Amino acid sequence: MKKNTFLIVSLALCLLVTGSVFTATKVKTETLTSGKPLPVPRVIKDRPLQIGWLVEEMSFESYQRVWKHAQIEAEHRGWKITPVLDAKTIDAQRDALEVFIRKNVDAIVINYAQMQTLKDLVIQARNKGIGVYCVDNTLVPGVIVNATQHNGVVGARIFYYGAERIDSKGKVLILNEARPCIYQERCFAVEGLIKKGYPSLDLVGAEGCKEISDYFxxxxxxxxxxxxxxxWIFVYADIEGLQAARAIEQAGFTRDDIFVTGIDGGSQVYAEIRNGSPMVATMSQPFEEYCHAAFEVINQVQIEGIAPGDAGSMVPKGRTLYFQAVLTTPENVPSVGTSIHTVFSDTYYNPKDKDAWYFWGKPYTITE
Known part of the structure; x- marks a missing residue:
């Protein structure tokens, strides 16, 4: 009898201890970022947070601006970044993510990549406790947050500028990105406005372009x-718009004959606007603000431990943080030598707030 009692007590103690271990090691999950529960990214307290940074390429000024500010953010916070800045193909992008996952970085930030082809790796990273974040990119399940602009709204905003420039009369060509992405929304909005609301505007074409040379x-x-x-040629982004501007110039026309509008902002397009090329206007995107917002979310989730969906979380239900672009024309194009942040004096920049994030480090400066 004593032996049986001993066995029963031992078994009960074993179950109690085992249950305590299971309880102690239970992983907290969240359901906001995917249709299925995913582990909340690990919280880092005793060492620098490690970030894997992925971007398709660095030939675009927008990506250069984001990357420059990412380095400012990381230095200010004492974090470390391992970058892959030239993942031009889907295979290269997948390889980069696989390396980050094997290295078990704490967070992955994707500035731009073919997200639909990376969905499985995003989930794989999340299941290892790695946070995944996007800057001006397309959302897929598992990404905690994306920081961008209202792309359709921005397209409509510069449409009204262009339409007013030609008294809402004339022939318009739209050149869009062929690959599915949020950037296409800019042209979709304009196409709808012309077709439904502007009978005196003649939309002669709405073309999808696969290569940058296609815009020329x-x-x-x-x-x-x-x-x-x-x-008027409405182009979904600036660098591609400059290809259209070159074609117009080579054909012997000026901005008074045919003009181009784009979206992004930066030194190259500002010089074109300033110097009288067919490129007459852009919607300047606050890429630095997008980047700062992504780092703020990383800090909240993986330093402070506030998970997506928790009280006080910065991550909205739609997982996208939206910020305001600014219309830039010959009338307000910024001067060479000024900080990029000055472009956004009507939205976030306050020159008197010297402790603000946009005074950290050495911000991007507008060049010739």
Missing amino acids: TKTVDYLTKYGKQLS
């Missing part, structure tokens, strides 16, 4: 067909 060749095609009858 398609512009040449339409210039050959319409010549000076074409009034």
